Structure formats: structure tokens, C-alpha cells
Amino acid sequence: MNPHNHAILVRGSILHFLADPGEADSADSWQYFEDGALLIEDGKVVACNHWQQVLASLPALTRTTARTYDYSGKLILPGLVDTHVHYPQMQVMGSFGRQLLDWLEHYTFPAEASFADRKIAERTSAFFLDRLLAHGTTTASVFATVHPHSVDAFFEAAQARNLRMLCGKVMMDRHCPENLRDTPQSALADSQKLIERWHGKDRLRYTVTPRFAPTSTPEQLTVAGELFTGFPDMHLQSHLSENRREIEWVSELFPGHRNYLDVYDHYKLLGRGAIYGHGIHLDAAERARLAETQTAIAFCPTSNLFLGSGFFHHDAAHAASMPVGLATDVGGGTSLSMLRTMAAAYTVSQVQHQPLSPWRALYLATLGGAHALSLDKFIGNFQIGKEGDFAVFDYKAIPELEWRVSHAKGIEEKLFALITLGDERCVAATHILGKPATPTSASREMSQ
Numbered sequence: 432m433n434p435h436n437h438a439i440l441v442r443g444s445i446l447h448f449l450a451d452p453g454e455a456d457s458a459d460s461w462q463y464f465e466d467g468a469l470l471i472e473d474g475k476v477v478a479c480n481h482w483q484q485v486l487a488s489l490p491a492l493t494r495t496t497a498r499t500y501d502y503s504g505k506l507i508l509p510g511l512v513d514t515h516v517h518y519p520q521m522q523v524m525g526s527f528g529r530q531l532l533d534w535l536e537h538y539t540f541p542a543e544a545s546f547a548d549r550k551i552a553e554r555t556s557a558f559f560l561d562r563l564l565a566h567g568t569t570t571a572s573v574f575a576t577v578h579p580h581s582v583d584a585f586f587e588a589a590q591a592r593n594l595r596m597l598c599g600k601v602m603m604d605r606h607c608p609e610n611l612r613d614t615p616q617s618a619l620a621d622s623q624k625l626i627e628r629w630h631g632k633d634r635l636r637y638t639v640t641p642r643f644a645p646t647s648t649p650e651q652l653t654v655a656g657e658l659f660t661g662f663p664d665m666h667l668q669s670h671l672s673e674n675r676r677e678i679e680w681v682s683e684l685f686p687g688h689r690n691y692l693d694v695y696d697h698y699k700l701l702g703r704g705a706i707y708g709h710g711i712h713l714d715a716a717e718r719a720r721l722a723e724t725q726t727a728i729a730f731c732p733t734s735n736l737f738l739g740s741g742f743f744h745h746d747a748a749h750a751a752s753m754p755v756g757l758a759t760d761v762g763g764g765t766s767l768s769m770l771r772t773m774a775a776a777y778t779v780s781q782v783q784h785q786p787l788s789p790w791r792a793l794y795l796a797t798l799g800g801a802h803a804l805s806l807d808k809f810i811g812n813f814q815i816g817k818e819g820d821f822a823v824f825d826y827k828a829i830p831e832l833e834w835r836v837s838h839a840k841g842i843e844e845k846l847f848a849l850i851t852l853g854d855e856r857c858v859a860a861t862h863i864l865g866k867p868a869t870p871t872s873a874s875r876e877m878s879q
Contacts, residue, residue: 438493439865441469442482443502443823446846447509447812448798452790454749461790463842469507470497471819474864479813500867502823505859506849508793509812510569510820511769512800513759515668515708515729517574518559518585518598519543519552520762530739531674534763542762543601544610546576552584560588564868566767567822567858572668572706572729572758572804573598574640577611579621582637586629593633593863595810595818597666599640600625604651607642615651622658626665634809634818636666643670644681644694656699666805667700671707671728674740678712692717701726704805708760709734710748711741718751727754727803730795732775734763745776746785756803757795769796770857773850789846819865824849828857 445467452460468485470478478485486494522545523538546552552575563571575581575598582600589596602618603611613621622639630637641647641655659667672678672691685694692713695701701724710721710728721728730743748755757772758764766772773792780787801811809818826845827833832852839845849857861869 437473438477438497439471439819440485440489440497440499441471441502441507441821441862441865442499443467443469443505443507445469445479445507445813446793447479448794449812449814451799452788452794456788456790460794466503467507469813469819469821471865474819476813476815476817476819478815500860500862502859504826506824506826506846508567508822508824509797510810510822510861510863511567511796512756512804512806512811513563513568513571513767513769514706514727514756514800514803515731515758516571516761516767517763518555518761519546519574519576519581521555521559522762524762525765526762530676531763532676532680534738538762540608540611543576544608546578546581547610549578549580549584552576552578552581553588556585556588560592560594562767564592564861564863565858566769566855567824567861568767568769569820569822569861569863570595570801570804570806570810571597572638572666574642574668575600577601577603577613579625582625582629586632586635589635590633592868595634595806595820597636597638597668597804597806598629599638599666599668602639602641602651602655603646604648606646615648615654618651619654619658626658626662630662631664636664636806638666638668640667641669641700643677644691645677645684649685649698652694652698652700659702659705660699664805665704667705669695669700669707671695671710672712672717673709673735674738675712690714690717692720696720696724706754706756706803708758709740709743711735711743713744713747715751718747718753721754722752725754727756729756729758729760729803730776731758731760731764732779733765733772734760735779736775737765738763742779742783744783745780745787746783754799754803755795756800757792766854768855770850770853770855772796777851789843789850792850793846820863822861823859824853824857825859826857828859829853832857
């Protein structure tokens with residue numbers, strides 16, 4: 432192999448989305464190549480098409496020197512996108528028996544307080560990112576803690592793995608333990624330093640992160656709005672309408688506002704690049720405003736079920752043209768697996784008599800998630816020029832799944848079986864910018 436050649440050639444069954452499939456599951460919205468080829472050079476997609484077609488178009492030198500990964504019979508998807516996840520909560524994932532506000536007090540806040548120790552942040556960041564990759568997730572919008580070094584630790588670990596990641600320091604100046612409390616002034620100063628240090632560095636971008644309206648004073652939400660609107664291509668993440676008690680609390684803390692969303696709107700916290708976790712209990716006016724401002728919602732079905740928060744109305748969100756992505760929300764959620772998250776999303780939609788198709792679910796986990804995070808110019812599909820992150824899924828990894836797939840009548844049934852019966856055991860490999868980030872035995876030289 433020529434060490435100066437940066438071409439990577441991947442073979443397998445390739446699926447990616449060009450647009451939202453919509454309610455009709457429009458076949459024009461995706462491309463599927465049963466025997467497909469993905470060509471990546473210097474980390475960017477150069478070609479995605481049928482294997483023989485791409486092979487025939489390759490220069491002779493590339494054909495003989497490209498590093499090749501043969502995943503024939505396996506499914507290749509763009510790297511999965513988790514649009515809302517709390518990395519410090521890994522240690523309380525799966526904790527028993529609380530709803531949102533009690534859960535925060537008894538589990539979340541004590542876990543996050545331990546991150547005053549930078550070593551805990553460093554160890555957790557490394558574990559969290561390695562587990563994301565093991566689940567086929569290559570990009571996420573990540574909450575750190577109130578401690579600035581929790582962001583530094585996360586970004587250092589993400590940078591070492593060459594990942595496309597978003598992260599931000601949590602802002603909280605009231606209704607939280609004293610050891611997790613900042614001030615509007617310290618939040619502004621800390622965030623500005625972190626933005627200068629990390630935003631736009633390599634594949635990393637900063638996200639302004641007020642936890643949610645109840646834990647920030649009006650003065651701090653004003654600061655958050657200044658940060659979000661004061662820097663180019665800035666991102667913002669928070670929480671919205673997850674729990675009925677939370678909504679009542681917001682109305683008490685912010686009297687005079689039309690609804691929960693109006694609080695964020697008042698402080699200039701809506702717009703492209705902003706995403707809010709949950710959005711379960713929204714009315715028509717809130718959905719319309721989210722769509723108008725292109726503010727996204729992170730659909731967190733495993734968390735919503737586990738904490739008893741309610742059912743996200745995906746059909747109403749889609750009808751309103753709201754940007755939506757899928758998310759695990761860990762630790763409120765119960766798994767980092769986007770496959771399990773898609774299965775839970777189907778369950779939630781089925782209860783509401785609007786079953787989520789496999790096409791729509793996979794769109795939300797890839798291109799839809801990238802769009803919700805305002806990262807679709809970089810990732811989300813295999814269009815030429817996009818970054819070459821992808822995950823490989825093995826239908827044979829679980830006996831029940833293999834058996835079901837062997838009886839499937841077409842690709843749609845196979846995909847739905849993967850979503851409903853699969854989990855991280857199905858992830859055969861994850862690649863970052865074309866290069867394997869998890870162990871793989873599929874590599875070989877083209878010339879062999």
C-alpha cells in the first residue's frame with residue numbers, strides 16, 4: 432500500500448437519506464445500494480454508488496492502493512447522531528423510581544457535583560465516547576456540568592478521537608445545590624473562554640447550555656441569549672416541557688409569559704442551531720413558533736418512558752414542520768443505543784396510532800439529527816464532500832434478528848427488524864473520517 436494514498440474504499444449494503452421521507456415514505460428521499468461502494472479520501476466522501484460502478488470509475492493507482500473494508504452482507508449507515516445526552520450522568524443511568532424533578536435532586540445533582548474532580552470528568556469522557564462509538568454513534572449534542580473543566584475534559588477526549596461533537600458548560604444560578612451554582616457573570620466569563628478555546632477547533636463546536644428555565648435567573652437567561660446571538664454559528668441546548676410539574680413551576684417563576692417556550696423566546700434563545708430536549712407537552716402555538724424559528728426538539732423516548740414524563744407527539748411535530756432529532760438523554764434514558772431509541776420511538780408513536788416507519792426512524796437518527804443540530808453541511812449522509820463517518824450493522828449478530836431477517840420480504844422489513852430486535856451487539860464497526868474507530872477484521876488490500 433502506498434502510504435501517501437489516503438483513499439479508503441468500503442463495500443457493503445449502503446443506505447443514506449437525501450431528504451425527510453415524510454409521512455408517505457418517499458422513495459426519492461433515500462438511496463440504497465445492496466452491493467454498494469463508499470469511497471472516502473482525506474476524510475471526505477468522494478463517491479457513493481453501486482460497487483461495480485464505483486470500481487469501474489477508479490484510477491488504476493487508487494484501485495491498487497486504496498485501503499479497502501469489505502462489509503458485504505452488512506448494512507452501512509452514516510454515523511448515528513444523538514441530539515441530546517448528559518455525559519456526566521453515566522454513573523446514575525438506570526436509577527430507580529423518580530420523576531423528573533425528584534430525579535434531578537436525588538441522582539443528577541449528586542452525580543454532577545462529583546465532577547468538581549477533573550479526573551472524574553476525564554475518565555467519564557473517555558468511557559462515554561468509547562461507548563458511543565461502540566453503539567455506532569459518531570456525533571452528539573452533549574451536556575457537561577457547571578464546571579468549565581468538564582467541557583475541557585470532554586473536548587480533549589473528543590479531539591483525540593477526531594470526532595464531530597457539540598458540548599457546553601451547564602449554566603445554573605438558582606434552584607440547585609450551592610456546589611453546582613454559578614452566576615450570570617461567571618457563566619458569561621467561563622463560556623466566553625470555552626468558546627474561544629474550542630468553538631470551531633478541528634471538528635468541535637461549543638453549545639450554550641442553560642440547563643432549563645427554572646435553574647437560571649432572568650439575568651442568566653439574558654447572558655445565554657447574548658452568547659447565542661453574539662457568536663457566529665453558535666449552538667444552544669436546553670430542556671422544554673418535559674414534565675407537567677416542571678411546566679407549572681416555570682409559569683410560577685416567569686409570570687406574564689404565554690407559555691414555557693415564550694420564556695426562551697423572550698431571552699432570544701430560539702433559532703437555527705438551538706435544540707431543546709423533550710418538548711412533550713406543547714400546544715399548537717408552541718409548535719408553530721418552533722417551526723417558524725427552526726428551533727429543534729430532541730425526541731427522547733427511552734427517557735420519557737423511564738421517567739414517566741409522557742409521550743412526544745411526533746406526528747404533530749412533523750405536521751408543524753418542526754426540526755426533530757432522536758436522543759438517548761442518558762442518564763434519564765436507559766441506553767446509549769440509537770437502535771433501542773428508535774424502537775422506543777416506534778412504541779411511543781404506535782400508542783398514539785401514528786406508527787413511525789423504519790425510513791422515518793433512520794432518517795431521524797442520521798440526516799434528521801444532523802439537520803436538527805445544524806450540522807447537516809458536515810454530516811448526516813454520504814453526499815460528495817460530506818465527512819466520512821459511518822457505522823456498520825450486522826443482521827446476524829443476534830440469533831433472533833438473523834432468523835427474522837432470513838424471513839423478511841424486502842429491505843423495509845429487514846430495517847424494521849434491525850430497529851426493533853437489534854442493539855449495540857449489531858454494530859460490527861464504526862469509522863471516523865473513513866478510518867476504523869472500533870475493531871474490525873474487514874480490512875484487506877484491493878490488490879489481494
